[in-house]
Amino acid sequence: MVQHNLATEVDIKLNDGNTLPALGLGTVPSDDPSDVKNQVVAAVKAGYRHIDTAWYYGTEKYIGEALKQIFEEGIATREDLFITSKVWPSLHHDPEKSLNSSLKDLGIDYVDLLLQHWPVCLHGDANGLPATPFDAKGNLLYDDDPVSGTGYIKFYNRIEDLKFNSNKIKSVGVSNYSVPKLRELLRNRKRYVPVVNQIEYHPQLPQKDLENFCAEHNIILEAYSPVGGTGAPVLKLPLINELAKKYDVSVNEIANAYHLLQGRSALPRSSNLARIKVNVRLPQLTNDEIQQLYNIGDKKPVRYTNDPWGYGIGFKWWEGDTLSTEFD
Numbered sequence: 001m002v003q004h005n006l007a008t009e010v011d012i013k014l015n016d017g018n019t020l021p022a023l024g025l026g027t028v029p030s031d032d033p034s035d036v037k038n039q040v041v042a043a044v045k046a047g048y049r050h051i052d053t054a055w056y057y058g059t060e061k062y063i064g065e066a067l068k069q070i071f072e073e074g075i076a077t078r079e080d081l082f083i084t085s086k087v088w089p090s091l092h093h094d095p096e097k098s099l100n101s102s103l104k105d106l107g108i109d110y111v112d113l114l115l116q117h118w119p120v121c122l123h124g125d126a127n128g129l130p131a132t133p134f135d136a137k138g139n140l141l142y143d144d145d146p147v148s149g150t151g152y153i154k155f156y157n158r159i160e161d162l163k164f165n166s167n168k169i170k171s172v173g174v175s176n177y178s179v180p181k182l183r184e185l186l187r188n189r190k191r192y193v194p195v196v197n198q199i200e201y202h203p204q205l206p207q208k209d210l211e212n213f214c215a216e217h218n219i220i221l222e223a224y225s226p227v228g229g230t231g232a233p234v235l236k237l238p239l240i241n242e243l244a245k246k247y248d249v250s251v252n253e254i255a256n257a258y259h260l261l262q263g264r265s266a267l268p269r270s271s272n273l274a275r276i277k278v279n280v281r282l283p284q285l286t287n288d289e290i291q292q293l294y295n296i297g298d299k300k301p302v303r304y305t306n307d308p309w310g311y312g313i314g315f316k317w318w319e320g321d322t323l324s325t326e327f328d
Contacts, residue, residue, distance in 0.1 A: 004247075004281035004283055005281070005282040005284070006047065006280055006282060007023040007253070007256055007257070007282040008021070008046070008049065008280045010022040010260050010282065012263065014171055014195040014196070014220060015193055015195050015218040015220075016192070016195055018112070018171050018195070019082075020050065020082060020195075020196070020220065020265060021048070021050035022260045022265045023048060023050060023256060023260065023265070023266055023280070024050030024052045024082070024084070024222075024265060024266070024267045025040065025043040025051050025052065025269065025276070026052050026267040026268060027039070027040065027052060027063060027269065028057050028269055029058065033057075033058050033059045033062060035062075035271055036059040036062045036063060036066070037063070037065045037066045037069075038273060039066075040062075040063050040066035040067070040070075041066045041069055041070060041075075042273045042276045042277055043276050044066075044070050044075055044076050044081070045075055045277070046276060046280055047280055048276075048280075049076070049080055049081055050081075050082045050083075050267075051081060051082070051083050051084070052084045053083070053085055053086075054085055054086035054088065054102075054115075054117060055085065055086065055087065055088050055091070055098045055101060055102050055128075056086065056117060056131055060085070060101075060102050060105035060106050061105040063105075063106055064105050067106060067107055078108060081112075082112040082113070083111050083112050083113075084112065084114070085098075085099070085102040085111045085114055085115070086114070086115040086116070086175060087114065087116055088118075088122075088124075088128060088131055089117060089118045089121055089122040089152075089155070090123070090124025090128040090132075090133065091124060091127075092121040092122070092143070092152075092154075092158075093121075093143075094126070094128075094158075095114075095158050095159045095162050097126075097127070097128070098128065099111070099162065099168060099169070103168065110168045110169065110170065111168065111169055111170070112170045112171060113169075113171045113196070114159060114162075114163070114169045114171075114172055115172070115173045115174060115175045115196070115198060116172075116173075116174045116175065117176070118152075118175065118176045118309055118310070119152040119155075119156075119177055119181045119185070119313060120142065120144070120146045120152055120309055120312070120313070121143040121149070121155060122140065122141065122142060122143065123141040123143050132309070140308055140309060140311075146309075146311060146313070146323060147312040147323050147324065150184070152181065152185075153184065153185055153189075156172075156174065156185055156189065156194075157188075157189070157190050159172050160192050163191075163192065164190075171195045171196075172194060172195065173194040173196035173197065173198070173219075174196070174197050174198070175197065175199070175222075175224070176198070176199060176313065177194075177197050177199070177313075178210065178313050178315050178327070179209055179210055179213045179314070179327075179328035180314040180327070180328065181314060182197065182214070182217075182219075183213075194219055195219065196219060196222050197210075197214055197220075197221055197222070198221075198222040198223075198224050198267070199221060199222070199224065200223070200229075200303060200304065200305045201223040201225070201226070201259070202223065202225060202226050202227065202228050202258070202297070203234060203237065203239075203240070203255075203258060203293040203294060203296045203297055204228060204234055204237075204296055204297040204301065204302045205228075205297050205301055205302060205304075205317070206294060206297040206298045206301055207221070207328075208294075209328050220264065220265060221259075221264045222264065222267060223264055223266045225304060225305060226255045226256055226258070226259060227255050227268065228304050229305060233302075233304070235251040235252065235255060239292060239293060240254050240255065243283070243285065243289060247283035247284075247285075249283045250275070250278070250279055252268060252275065252279045253279055253280075253281050253282070253283060254283060254285070255268070256268060256279070256282070257284075257285050258290060258293050260282060261282075261284070261285055261290060262290065301316070301317045302317070303315070303316075303317045303319065306319040306320055306321075308320065311324070312324055314326050314327050314328055315327070316328065
């Protein structure tokens with residue numbers, strides 16, 4: 001039987017000196033958000049030490065229940081875990097409210113990483129509600145123009161201030177940032193270069209320009225959709241299946257290895273507890289195999305996350321986006 005390294009033992013050094021476990025558990029809910037509790041417990045028992053969540057997901061109270069069980073049973077300590085949360089754009093005016101809500105639900109005193117969820121400013125009330133505000137015609141309501149506005153920079157600046165003035169955040173980063181948005185942010189940040197940029201990334205979606213830009217500025221890419229989203233279309237690719245057979249691992253482990261072997265973080269999510277427990281091996285794909293996987297998307301790119309709050313950000317192949325004028 002082939003012996004493999006463990007993906008759960010791969011760490012990435014961040015630009016602020018902190019350390020990120022490369023394999024994390026995504027906690028976007030499926031049908032029943034409460035299922036996330038058992039998913040987190042199963043993942044930590046399997047060796048995961050990185051839990052990725054967000055205020056917007058509505059799962060943080062269930063993660064909090066899982067963490068309480070994990071700590072009480074001695075499965076892991078708080079210091080063993082790396083916990084990420086995110087500030088949704090309807091709370092761009094008050095990241096501290098978002099953070100405090102997350103900490104309360106999670107039952108912890110600090111997060112290891114706080115991300116700006118999207119580089120836009122949605123129109124929410126003092127509590128960030130509604131989280132996705134639409135007018136009567138179905139158009140999103142913004143507090144700032146998603147293409148030409150600079151409110152997203154002030155949004156990040158508030159997160160910087162929050163980190164600087166409290167002990168509730170160890171690292172700060174961003175999510176869903178294109179090269180144009182990142183370039184402007186880096187010109188106007190107050191204190192901190194984002195440690196990570198969390199994006200959709202998988203073999204069907206080439207991101208070389210963004211990858212190169214982030215590498216130049218020592219920003220780690222995190223893949224929040226390593227299998228391509230709902231229905232896991234990436235796992236159906238013939239090459240993924242051929243490699244899984246060759247290395248005697250699951251297709252999920254091939255999808256994760258595609259990122260981890262290139263210095264990126266992968267954040268798979270699954271409602272299948274048995275799969276969570278065993279998808280921790282790291283097959284050593286060759287450089288040629290990794291290039292073959294990349295070529296799939298280079299020839300026929302497909303993006304599976306096309307949310308309307310991503311319009312105007314500047315990503316290529318974003319279905320429905322007629323706003324973007326500058327692309328990564």
